[in-house]
Amino acid sequence: MTAADAARDLFVAAHDRRPDGIWSAPGRVNLIGEHTDYNEGFVLPFAIQHRTYAAVALTGTDEIRVRSTFAEGEVKAHISDLDGFFPTPAGQVPAVPEWSAYVLGVAWALRMRAGDPSTGSGAQGLSSTAQDPDGATRFRGVDIAIASDVPVGAGLSSSAAIEGAVASALNDLWELGLDPVTLAQIGRRAENEAVGAPTGIMDQMSSMLGQPDAATFIDCRSLQTRSIPTGFHDAGLEVLVIDTQVKHAHATGGYGERRASCELGAKLLGIRSLRDASVADLPRAAEVMDEVTFRRVRHIVTENQRVLDTVEALTQRGPRAIGDLLVASHVSMRDDFEISSVELDVAVDTALANSAVGARMTGGGFGGAAIALVAHADLQRVSDAVIAAFAQAGFATPHLFTVEPSEGPRRDA
Incomplete structure (x- = not known):
């Protein structure tokens, strides 16, 4: 059974009718550019073929009712009550189960963006269809059933x-007329303010703007984007994901601490964000900040440059030219930003020892997954070696699979 089937079946079982439609959006792999997004820097992710599906129908009520295949029971809330649940104060857990905060938080953020009169906020650029002629907003009740084949907690x-x-x-059912970049901003607000996870906008932009056979270069300050063909298939290369099975959670301490260090570093340098620092500024940075803060800053500054260098390599020399940049990124995350783990290091080192073109951890860190760029002919050898290395180290068996650049959101039914 596919995840789309699972979402539909869950909806039908709960409500004894078919949904109005099924919509999906992809997960993403970040090729390079880690923790640079919330520093207004550069990233180069791509959407993957693994997707989350939402079976949804309007109800004619004022409630949102949410179910998921990965949690028991139903979470429901009156639409007008959402602003009583959110935003989630810093350091606190959401007022609803965390998995449902992603869903209800999106509805809340859409209403805030639209200027629903009941929220007390002003309209902010939605199309005129956001309101009916009599002035009533179109935020009607919905039933939602969620299923996914995107690995959870793997980065x-x-x-x-x-x-x-x-x-x-x-956006479709409420006839809001929002563009993909605005929907990415809605998703980020839900994650930051409803869930309480201090992430940047890379993940949402990558998911919303995915294109087959291409990565998305994102300037996280201007939100300007550019599609960068990867050339993986033509070069006989595969992107192997090595999910260590070590789960992480962005809403907990390590991620927030790294973000605070970056903000402190920018303040000490007298700049708006670390996007405004270059490699040439690092000697001065070393003089004005403590050793740990300096290493955090050095990672962001050099990672931004590696993203630019990777774009140049892909466009001018092809995908085999990016291997050393992937490795340098991992070393920086391991030593300067200190977000790797022993499992991720074993995955990367083993892949490189078995002819991977390049490898690095991907995602926020503290667990999750690594990626390895591997020649198709070497894929089985690298996979077998990683599994053997994990067994020898006494780690849980990793989940290995390949991904390819894929399309963004769509309506599936």
Whole structure:
């Protein structure tokens, strides 16, 4: 059974009718550019073929009712009550189960963006169809059933896939007329303010703007994007994901601590964000900040440059030219940003020792997955070696699979 089938079947079982439609959005792999997004820097992710599906129908009520294949029971809330649940204060858990906060948070963020009169906010650029002629907003009740084949906690942005699928569905059913970049901003607000996870906008932009056979270069300050053909298939290369099975959670301490260090570094340098620092500024940075803060800053500054260098390599020399940049990125995350793990290091080192073109951890860190760029002919050898290395180290068996650049959100039914 596919995840789309699972979402539909869950909806029918709960409500004894078919949904109005099924919408989906992809997870993502970040090729390079880690923790640079919330520093207004550069990233180069691509959407993957693994997707989250939302079966949704309007109800004629004022309630949102949400079910998921990965949680028991139903969570429901009156639409007008959402602003009583959100935003979630910093350091606190959401007022609703966390998995449902991604869904309800999107609905809340859409209403805030639209200027629903009941929220007390002003309209912010939605199409005129956001309101009926009599002035009543179109935020009607919905039933939602969620299913996904994006691995959860592996650094593949299962959260952005949920946000993208739900935002796309509500954008259509509520006739809001929002563009993909705005929907990405809605997803980010839901994750930051409803869930309480201090992430940047890379995940949502990557999911919303995915294109087959291409990565998306994102300037996280201007939100300007450019599609960058990867050339993986023509070069006989595969992107192997090595899910260590070590789960992470962005809403907990390590991620927030790294973000705070970056903000401190920017303040000490007298700049708006670390996007405004270059490699040439690092000697001065070393003089004005403590050793740990400096290493955090050095990662962001050099990672931004590696993203630019990777774009240049892909466009000018092809995908085999990016291997050393992937490795340098991992070393920086391991030593300067300190977000790797022993499992991720074993995955990367083993892949490189078995002829991978390049490898690095991907995602927010503290667990999750690594990626390895591997020649198709070497794929089985690398996979077998990684599994053997994990067994020898006494780690849980990793989940290995290949991904390819894929399309963004769509209506599937």
